[in-house]
Amino acid sequence: MEQSPLPGSSDLPAPTPVQLIEAILFVAGEPVTVTELARALELPADAIEQALDQFAAACSGRGVRLQRDADRVQLVSAPEASRVVEHFLGVQAPARLSAAALEVLAIVAYRQPVTRAQIEAVRGVDSGSVLRALLARDLLAEGGRLETVGRPILYVTTVEFLRQFGLGSLAELPALDLPAILTGEGAPPFSNQPDADCA
DSSP states (O other), rough: OOOOOTTTTTOOOOHHHHHHHHEEEEESSEEEEEHHHHHHTOOOOOHHHHHHHHHHHHHHTTSSSEEETTTTEEEEEEEEGGGHHHHHHOOOOOOOOOOHHHHHHHHHHHOOOHHHHHHHHHHHSSSSHHHHHHHHHTSSEEEEEEESSTOOEEEEOHHHHHTTTTTSSSSGSOOOOOOOOGGTTTOOOOOOOBBBSSO
């Protein structure tokens, strides 16, 4: 049995790629890759990228934002609306992050992917407990293994990190003059004393 079209639907203009992307992200509820969008809309990836740029610009000053983490995009509420949204949902504000946790997050955000040893070389103290706490809070994730002796874990930030800090993508991080240690030149002496101030 053939379904009859909605009244007046033949008079509606065809939706634009921007409108279709907005609809898909609205119903997805989780990050969607550019490849998935291209497949769903039957468009090349560069057309999807252009539509995403247009959509992100259109969201400026609205209650929603386009959040991007590498190849994944997601529709999220605007950071300036967080208090009202949390109140509406009955969500308690998350516990504040310690200074040690913020240090580790900054190192990973600006240098990712990065190993625990690289983090500890910058901080000068054992960071294992802070890393475990940040992994548990889904602010950091394991992003693979470094191809070297021992194959240490590489840490990266997550979509939750972007959400908690109100960022659309890592490109929105403030510019920072990285000290020589972050660019691989020199390292302070390492202490194996654990942080007293965990996340």
